[in-house]
Amino acid sequence: MDDITLYWILLAAIFAFAVMAFFTLQVISAPYGRHIRRGWGYTLKARIGWLVMEFPAFLIIILIFLAGSRKDNIVSIVFLAMWTSHYLHRTFIFPFLMKGGDKKFPAVLVVFALIFNTMNGYVNGKYLFQLAPAYDISWLYDPRFLAGAAFFLSGMIINLHSDHVLRILRKDPEDGYRIPRRGLFRYISSPNYFGEILEWTGWAIATWSLPGLAFAVFTFANLAPRAFSNHRWYRENFPDYPGQRKALIPYIM
Ligand code: NDP
Numbered sequence: 529m530d531d532i533t534l535y536w537i538l539l540a541a542i543f544a545f546a547v548m549a550f551f552t553l554q555v556i557s558a559p560y561g562r563h564i565r566r567g568w569g570y571t572l573k574a575r576i577g578w579l580v581m582e583f584p585a586f587l588i589i590i591l592i593f594l595a596g597s598r599k600d601n602i603v604s605i606v607f608l609a610m611w612t613s614h615y616l617h618r619t620f621i622f623p624f625l626m627k628g629g630d631k632k633f634p635a636v637l638v639v640f641a642l643i644f645n646t647m648n649g650y651v652n653g654k655y656l657f658q659l660a661p662a663y664d665i666s667w668l669y670d671p672r673f674l675a676g677a678a679f680f681l682s683g684m685i686i687n688l689h690s691d692h693v694l695r696i697l698r699k700d701p702e703d704g705y706r707i708p709r710r711g712l713f714r715y716i717s718s719p720n721y722f723g724e725i726l727e728w729t730g731w732a733i734a735t736w737s738l739p740g741l742a743f744a745v746f747t748f749a750n751l752a753p754r755a756f757s758n759h760r761w762y763r764e765n766f767p768d769y770p771g772q773r774k775a776l777i778p779y780i781m
Contacts, residue, residue, distance in 0.1 A: 535654050538647045542742040545644065546749040553753035560633050562705060562761055563754075568634040575629030579619060581641035585649040586615035592653030603663035607656050607735060610680060614727065622691065627698040648746075651739040660737065676734025683726030686712060690720035707766050714770075715778035717762055718755035722776055725751055752776055 529537075557563035560574070589611055598604040623629055667673050693710045697703075712719030728747045732740035759775035774781055 531654070532659070535651055535659065539651045539739060539742055542644075542647060542651065542739075542746055546742070546746040549746065550749035550753065553750065553757075557754060557757040558637060560637055561631075563757060564632060564634075568636055570635040571632035572635055572638065573629065574631045574633040575623035575626055577633035577635075577638045578623035578626070578629075581638045582615060582619040582645060584642055585645035586612060586619045588646060588649035589615075589653035589657075592650070593657045596657040598657050598662055601662055602665050603667050604657055606668065610677070610731065610734070611652070614684060617688070625695060627695050627701045627703075630701065644746075648739075648743055652735075652737075652743065655737050655739045656735060672736050673734050676730045676732070676736075679730025680727050680734060681730070683723045683728070683730055685723070687720050687723030687727060690718075690723055694720065705765070707762070707769060709770075712778065714773070716755075716774050716776055717759040718751070718776055721751040721755045722778075725776075 559565050559568045560577075589608065593599065593604065593608050596604075689711050690713065693708050693713060697706045697708055712722065716722055725744070725748050728740075728744040732744040734740075755776040759773075762769045
C-alpha cells in the first residue's frame with residue numbers, strides 16, 4: 529500500500545473512532561481515574577501509562593518532519609513547535625507531576641490510546657510536512673492562522689492551569705477527591721477538558737486541515753461525554769457541589 533492510501537485510510541479511521549467513542553462513552557465511562565472499576569484486565573501505574581501512550585504522538589510527527597523536505601519552512605516549524613510543546617508536556621512532564629500517578633490504569637486503554645496517537649501523529653505530520661502544498665510565510669498573518677493560534681494558546685493555558693488546580697487539591701497522593709473551586713472550575717466541572725478541546729479546535733483552524741479537524745472532532749467526542757460523567761459524579765458524591773456550575777461550557781452546558 530502506498531503512503532497516500534495509508535494516509536486516507538487512517539484519516540477516515542480517526543473520524544470513525546470519533547463517532548464510535550462519542551456513542552460508546554455515553555453509556556460506558558473510560559475506566560480510569562475516578563471512573564476506574566474492576567474487570568478491565570491487566571493494569572499498570574497511571575504515570576507509566578500516560579508516558580507510554582502519549583509518546584508516539586510526540587515522536588512520530590518529529591520523525592515525519594525530519595524525513596520531509598520542509599525543514600526550513602517557517603510555517604512548518606511553527607506547527608511543529610505548537611504540537612511538540614503540547615506533547616512534550618503531556619508525555620514527559622504531566623505524568624511526573626500527577627498526584628496519584630501510582631494509581632492503576634488499565635493496559636487496554638493504554639493500547640488503544642497508543643494506537644490512536646500513532647495514527648493521529650502520522651496523519652497530521654504527513655499532511656502538514658509532506659502532502660499539503662507548502663504553507664507560505666504569509667499564512668502566519670492569515671486570519672485563520674491568527675484565530676486558530678489564539679484558540680490554541682488560550683486552550684493550552686486553560687488546560688495547564690486547570691490541571692494545576694486539580695493537582696494542588698491533594699497534599700498527599702493518597703488523599704481522595706475534593707471540590708475544585710479555583711479558575712474556570714468556578715463555572716464548569718472539567719475546564720481541563722474545555723481547554724483541551726479549545727486547543728485542538730485552534731489547531732484545526734490554524735492548520736486549516738482535515739487531519740486537524742479529525743483530531744478536534746475526536747477530542748470533543750472523547751472528552752465531552754467524560755465531562756458530563758465527571759459532572760454527574762461530583763453531584764452524586766458531594767451534596768454541597770455548586771448548583772450553578774455547568775459540565776463543560778461556562779453558562780451553557
Ligand atoms: P482528570 O481531571 O480526571 O484528572 C486529572 C488529575 O487530577 C488526576 O491525577 C486526577 O486524579 C486528579 N483529580 C481530578 N479531579 C480531582 C479532584 N476533584 N480532587 C483531587 N484530584 C483530582 O483528567 P484526565 O486524567 O482525564 O486527563 C488528564 C489530562 O489529559 C487533561 O488535561 C485532559 O485534557 C488530557 N486528556 C486529553 C485527551 C484527548 O482526547 N485529547 C484524552 C484524555 C485526557 P485521579 O487519577 O485519582 O482521578
